Amino acid sequence: MVKTKNTDLQTQERIFKAATEVFEEKGFAAARMQEIADRAEINKALLHYYFRSKELLFEAVFQVxxxxxxxxxxxxxxxxxxxxxxxxxxxxxxxxxxxxxxxxxxxxxxxxxxxxxxxxxxxxxxxxxxxxxxxxxxxxxxxxxxxxxxxxxxxxxxxxxxxxxxxxxxxxxxxxxxxxxxxxxxxxxxxxxxxxxxxxxxxxxxxxxxx
Amino acid sequence: MVKTKNTDLQTQERIFKAATEVFEEKGFAAARMQEIADRAEINKALLHYYFRSKELLFEAVFQVxxxxxxxxxxxxxxxxxxxxxxxxxxxxxxxxxxxxxxxxxxxxxxxxxxxxxxxxxxxxxxxxxxxxxxxxxxxxxxxxxxxxxxxxxxxxxxxxxxxxxxxxxxxxxxxxxxxxxxxxxxxxxxxxxxxxxxxxxxxxxxxxxxx
DNA sequence: TTTATCTTTGACCAGCTGGTTAAACCTTAA
DNA sequence: TTAAGGTTTAACCAGCTGGTCAAAGATAAA
The missing domain is CATH 1.10.357 (Tetracycline Repressor; domain 2)
Structure with missing residues (x-):
């Protein structure tokens, strides 16, 4: 939460990077949470742990x-x-x-x-x-x-x-x-x-x- | 098939028009066959009767x-x-x-x-x-x-x-x-x-x- | 070592999606 | 009138999709 462990940031950044790639390539509608998880090499549930939903993950990526x-x-x-x-x-x-x-x-x-x-x-x-x-x-x-x-x-x-x-x-x-x-x-x-x-x-x- | 009844063409045209609208608005990935059927005021199965699949329907629309x-x-x-x-x-x-x-x-x-x-x-x-x-x-x-x-x-x-x-x-x-x-x-x-x-x-x- | 908290996972689920099918319906020609 | 063939439908289905959850794993402070 407040304590920022190395691994936290690494994981969150890996998710964000993977999400950026997939959303940018495929667009929101065709993007798949599973594909984002695969590219970030993590479990799909982790996506929802860090970014509650597909919409929220997308909005974060979109703003950047x-x-x-x-x-x-x-x-x-x-x-x-x-x-x-x-x-x-x-x-x-x-x-x-x-x-x-x-x-x-x-x-x-x-x-x-x-x-x-x-x-x-x-x-x-x-x-x-x-x-x-x-x-x-x-x-x-x-x-x-x-x-x-x-x-x-x-x-x-x-x-x-x-x-x-x-x-x-x-x-x-x-x-x-x-x-x-x-x-x-x-x-x-x-x-x-x-x-x-x-x-x-x-x-x-x-x-x-x-x- | 070969015999072109009034109703055939009307239906096919209605489907095509509805599909054009939906694909153009939403794009292929976000377009839904059910929505196309609703707009054409027909049963979803009729879409597959006239155009075998979503892909084929899309390609027909796309070319036009x-x-x-x-x-x-x-x-x-x-x-x-x-x-x-x-x-x-x-x-x-x-x-x-x-x-x-x-x-x-x-x-x-x-x-x-x-x-x-x-x-x-x-x-x-x-x-x-x-x-x-x-x-x-x-x-x-x-x-x-x-x-x-x-x-x-x-x-x-x-x-x-x-x-x-x-x-x-x-x-x-x-x-x-x-x-x-x-x-x-x-x-x-x-x-x-x-x-x-x-x-x-x-x-x-x-x-x-x-x- | 113990304990509390944060991370990560596998298994699971409800709802949606494209697509199928058998039966009913309609039209037409004989 | 009837038989045949095209048209339309309701019901259904397998597979995918976003999302959840309980439990296991890691981490760090006491």
């Missing part, structure tokens, strides 16, 4: 994965650097994270859409309105120059993040396309190249907008 | 939804019009389809990622390499002008489609952001506005690229 997804985005967009640098840094950092966690986007989008109550967790983690206000204050001059009105900021933000996130969600479709192409570039190479392509694309679009 | 997603994209990008017009028409048509089927993107991406064998169906429906070749032949002049090399075409294509598809996949997250904003625009208004935003954005980026 949600933060893994959004904390970096938030911190980058809150930084006090130029908008151009921010875009470049965002793609660099976020694509790196997603290369390490390629299942993250589809997992999060899917669970959120199937269980709207999870959205509450996002409110607290993403803090969108805060981010939006900071961005608009910091970059009012640049955004005006680019002809982005405050009402259009969501359009721009969605565009920016979709260019990084969408390819991971569509990863299997893309892999198929690349095979068919006889393209030797791996998916990861594609995403490495995308860091520059995406930032150049966004900057170019902004600099040449109809005003 | 896959075509709903991709046929329009394919036909637009195969048309003999300028690249700019093609981009505009693509967003107009595809966003219209997705507004009518908002769950389609997440459903397809998710099922494909959880069941790689379904990719075969995409090969036949999407015909990516054919599309890519046609695009590159038709627009070699324009693409050269924009400084898009053949190897970069996938980057451009993924960018274009992600701007239309991603917002639907992230629909619930976006709805939350809009509420928090106190924004009265509905999600559909956002997507209507996105038709112009996206095409202008892509065209602007192309016209101002580093070469």
């Amino acid at each position: 994965l949600l933060k893994k997804m959004f904390e970096k985005i938030l911190s980058v967009f809150m930084m006090d650097i130029s908008f151009e640098k921010k875009i470049k840094l965002y793609y660099e950092e976020h694509i790196n994270i997603l290369i390490k966690n390629p299942n993250l986007p589809l997992f999060l989008l899917n669970e959120i859409s199937h269980n709207p109550e999870l959205v509450q967790g996002i409110r607290e983690t993403l803090r969108y309105s805060e981010m939006r206000d900071v961005i608009y204050k910091q970059h009012s001059r640049e955004l005006r120059k680019y002809g982005i009105k405050k009402g259009e900021l969501p359009q721009l933000m969605v565009t920016v993040v979709s260019m990084a996130i969408f390819p991971f969600a569509a990863r299997n479709v893309m892999k198929m396309m690349m095979e068919q192409l006889g393209d030797n570039k791996s998916f990861n190479n594609f995403m490495q190249a995308r860091k520059d392509f995406a930032s150049d694309f966004v900057i170019a679009a902004l600099k040449n907008r109809k005003k | 939804l896959l075509k709903k997603m991709f046929e329009k994209i394919l036909s637009v990008f195969m048309m003999d019009i300028s690249f700019e017009k093609k981009i505009k028409l693509y967003y107009e048509e595809h966003i219209n389809i997705l507004i009518k089927n908002p769950n389609l993107p997440l459903f397809l991406l998710n099922e494909i990622s959880h069941n790689p064998e379904l990719v075969q169906g995409i090969r036949e429906t999407l015909r990516y390499s054919e599309m890519r070749d046609v695009i590159y032949k038709q627009h070699s002049r324009e693409l050269r002008k924009y400084g898009i090399k053949k190897g970069e075409l996938p980057q451009l294509m993924v960018t274009v489609v992600s701007m239309a598809i991603f917002p639907f996949a992230a629909r619930n997250v976006m709805k939350m952001m809009m509420e928090q904003l106190g924004d009265n625009k509905s999600f559909n208004n956002f997507m209507q506005a996105r038709k112009d935003f996206a095409s202008d954005f892509v065209i602007a980026a192309l016209k101002n690229r580093k070469k």
Whole structure:
């Protein structure tokens, strides 16, 4: 309970890690408690000893994965650097994270859409309105120059993040396309190249907008 | 069997429609045969009479939804019009389809990622390499002008489609952001506005690229 | 060593899930 | 009217799923 033995933490961490893997791969509905127990190499009853139910275990895992997804985005967009640098840094950092966690986007989008109550967790983690206000204050001059009105900021933000996130969600479709192409570039190479392509694309679009 | 009575088709169609709804909403793993039967207002055993198993029923539904997603994209990008017009028409048509089927993107991406064998169906429906070749032949002049090399075409294509598809996949997250904003625009208004935003954005980026 | 507390386990269970089956029902053609 | 074949149903089933529980095992303090 209060006393934290070595073994306690080891076991709980092993369960948590196994649960993360299984939930991320299969999603909540297709995930099986038995499989989590097997991967953690423990008895199934132990799962319920540490995390009362499948739902509670899932929620614990979900919160951590949600933060893994959004904390970096938030911190980058809150930084006090130029908008151009921010875009470049965002793609660099976020694509790196997603290369390490390629299942993250589809997992999060899917669970959120199937269980709207999870959205509450996002409110607290993403803090969108805060981010939006900071961005608009910091970059009012640049955004005006680019002809982005405050009402259009969501359009721009969605565009920016979709260019990084969408390819991971569509990863299997893309892999198929690349095979068919006889393209030797791996998916990861594609995403490495995308860091520059995406930032150049966004900057170019902004600099040449109809005003 | 061969004789097609009225009632046969009506029943089979009712089952198919109900199955489409349930699979699209819940996904394969969380979908329940009983719920499909209830929505079709028939006995559960009838599902197995018309479609032998859950898997077979799912595959039938999946193929139709896959075509709903991709046929329009394919036909637009195969048309003999300028690249700019093609981009505009693509967003107009595809966003219209997705507004009518908002769950389609997440459903397809998710099922494909959880069941790689379904990719075969995409090969036949999407015909990516054919599309890519046609695009590159038709627009070699324009693409050269924009400084898009053949190897970069996938980057451009993924960018274009992600701007239309991603917002639907992230629909619930976006709805939350809009509420928090106190924004009265509905999600559909956002997507209507996105038709112009996206095409202008892509065209602007192309016209101002580093070469 | 003893004792109290925390961990871990095997065995078990109720309820759900996809799927089957035999019988009833309906339609149609002879 | 009747026989045949397709359609629909209620009842049923085996296997899986999340979850429980009593007992055994480990740990550390007294």
